[in-house]
Amino acid sequence: xxxxxxxxxxxxxxxxxxxTAVIPLYSxxxxxxxxxxxxxxxxxxxxxxxxxxxxxxxxxxxxPYTYLKSDQYEDIxxxxxxxxxxxxxEQFKHIFYITSEIDWKNFEDELKGSLIWLPxxxxxxLNESQRISMVESQVKQLQSLFTQKWHENL
Amino acid sequence: MSKHRVSRRxxxxxxxxxxxxxxxxxMLMPMVRFAIDPVLKAEAGGDFIATPLKIKDITTEPxxxxxxxxxxxxxxxxxVTNTAWVYKDEQDNIVALSPVxxxxxxxxxxxxxxxxxxxxxxxxxxxxxxKDGTNVKGTPPLAPLDVYPIQEKxxxxxxxxxxxxxKEA
Ligand code: FES
Numbered sequence: 307x308x309x310x311x312x313x314x315x316x317x318x319x320x321x322x323x324x325x326t327a328v329i330p331l332y333s334x335x336x337x338x339x340x341x342x343x344x345x346x347x348x349x350x351x352x353x354x355x356x357x358x359x360x361x362x363x364x365x366x367x368x369x370p371y372t373y374l375k376s377d378q379y380e381d382i383x384x385x386x387x388x389x390x391x392x393x394x395x396e397q398f399k400h401i402f403y404i405t406s407e408i409d410w411k412n413f414e415d416e417l418k419g420s421l422i423w424l425p426x427x428x429x430x431x432l433n434e435s436q437r438i439s440m441v442e443s444q445v446k447q448l449q450s451l452f453t454q455k456w457h458e459n460l
Numbered sequence: 461m462s463k464h465r466v467s468r469r470x471x472x473x474x475x476x477x478x479x480x481x482x483x484x485x486x487m488l489m490p491m492v493r494f495a496i497d498p499v500l501k502a503e504a505g506g507d508f509i510a511t512p513l514k515i516k517d518i519t520t521e522p523x524x525x526x527x528x529x530x531x532x533x534x535x536x537x538x539x540v541t542n543t544a545w546v547y548k549d550e551q552d553n554i555v556a557l558s559p560v561x562x563x564x565x566x567x568x569x570x571x572x573x574x575x576x577x578x579x580x581x582x583x584x585x586x587x588x589x590x591k592d593g594t595n596v597k598g599t600p601p602l603a604p605l606d607v608y609p610i611q612e613k614x615x616x617x618x619x620x621x622x623x624x625x626x627k628e629a
Contacts, residue, residue: 307564316564323564323585323600363564364584434528434539453583 307366308358323363326452327398329389329419330354330370331405339375346406347372349426352437354404356445361452366398383413390418400455404448420455422448508611508618513546515612518554522547522570522580522591525556527619544608544619545570545580549592557593558606558622568605580605593625 307313307324317324330350335343350370358367371389373382386403393401401419403410406426414421424444429437511527522545531540544556557580559567566584573581573588579596580589588596593605609620 320564360567361584363561363566363582434541435526438526438541449583 307362309367309369317366320363321397324366325398326361326365326400326402326456327368327393327419328354328357328365328402328404329368329386331386331403331407331410332370332372333375333407334372335375343375345428345430346426349429350404350406352429352441353424353444353448356441357404357448360445360449364456365402365452368393371403379409379413383416386417400452402452402455422451424448508609508613508620510613511544511546511617511619513617514615515554515617516615518546518548518617520548522557524559524570525617542619543567544622546617547591554610554617555592556608556610556617556619558608560606560622561587561601562595562603562605563587563600 307317332347332350333343334347347370354367354370358365368389371386373385390401403417403419403421404424405421406424408423410421411423427440427444429440432440509527509529511525513523513525525544525546526541527544528539528541530537543559545559546554546556549555559569559580561568561582561584563582563585566582566587568580568582568587568589570580571577572583573579573586576588578591580591580593582588582599582601585600587599587601589601589605590596593607595601595604604625606622607625608622611618611620
C-alpha cells in the first residue's frame with residue numbers, strides 16, 4: 307500500500323494483513339552531485355514502487371527517509387531510529403530499508419529493521435520496456451528476500 | 461520613459477479586465493467540457509490497448525503479457541504498464557485475466573507456488589485461483605480475478621479495461 311489516503315483507508319480495515327513496512331533511504335545533495343543524487347532517488351523510487359505493486363496487500367510503502375549527504379552520520383542514524391520508534395512494532399513486524407548508498411552497510415547492526423542495499427542503475431537512458439525489465443529483475447531478488455523473511459517469522 | 465503614460469488606475473483596470481476575462485474563460489471551459497464530455501468519455505472508456513502478444517502465439521498455458529499506456533492522474537500524465545495472464549481455454553476462447561489479487565491487491569503469478577502448479581498464486585497471504593480465475597475457497601480472496609475484454613487487430617491482442625467477473629465461487 308502506498309502513503310495515500312485511499313490506501314490508508316483500506317489499511318485501517320485490513321491491518322492484520324499488512325505486517326511489513328518499507329522505507330526507502332536516500333540522500334540529497336546539491337552542486338556537482340545533484341545529478342547523481344537525483345538518479346539514485348529515481349532508481350530507489352521506481353524500485354520501491356514496483357515492489358509495492360507486487361506486494362500491495364502485505365506491505366506499506368512509507369515516504370522515503372531523506373537527509374543531506376553532508377550531514378553527520380550520527381544525526382542521520384538517530385533520525386532514522388526515531389522513525390523506527392514511531393512505527394508500531396505490533397502492526398509492522400517487518401521493517402525493510404531500501405537504499406543504494408553503501409554507507410548504510412556500516413550501520414546495519416544499529417537498526418532494528420533489515421537493510422537492503424542495491425547498487426543504483428542509471429535508468430534515465432533506457433526506454434520504458436528496458437526500464438521495466440531492469441527494475442523487474444532487481445525486484446525479483448527482493449521478492450524472494452521478502453518471502454524468505456516472512457517465512458522465518460511464521 | 462514612454463510618452464504613452466498609463467495611469468495607475470488605468471493600469472489596474474486593464475489588468476483586472478484581463479484577469480477577469482481569464483476567469484470567465486476558466487469558468488466557461490469546464491462548462492463547455494461538461495456539455496460535450498459524455499461523448500468523449502464514452503469513447504475513451506472503450507479504448508483497447510495493443511499488447512505485443514500475437515494471437516497465434518497464445519497457447520493453453522497462461523502467459524504473462526505487459527502492455528503500456530498513458531494514464532492521467534490529476535494533471536500528471538504517466539506511462540503505466542499493466543499485466544495480463546493470457547491463454548486459450550478448452551473452447552478455444554482467449555481469456556485474459558488481471559493479475560491483481562482480489563484480496564488486497566498483490567500481484568498473482570501463474571504456477572508460482574510449487575504445491576499448486578495449475579493455479580494462480582498470491583504470495584502475500586497465499587490466496588489461490590483456479591485457471592479460469594475462480595478464487596479457491598478457504599484462501600483469503602473472496603472474488604474471482606478480473607477479466608480483460610479482448611479484441612483482435614492485425615493479428616495482435618488488444619485489451620480493454622479489466623472488469624470484475626460475476627461471482628461464482
Ligand atoms: S493480497 Fe492476495 S491473498 Fe491477500
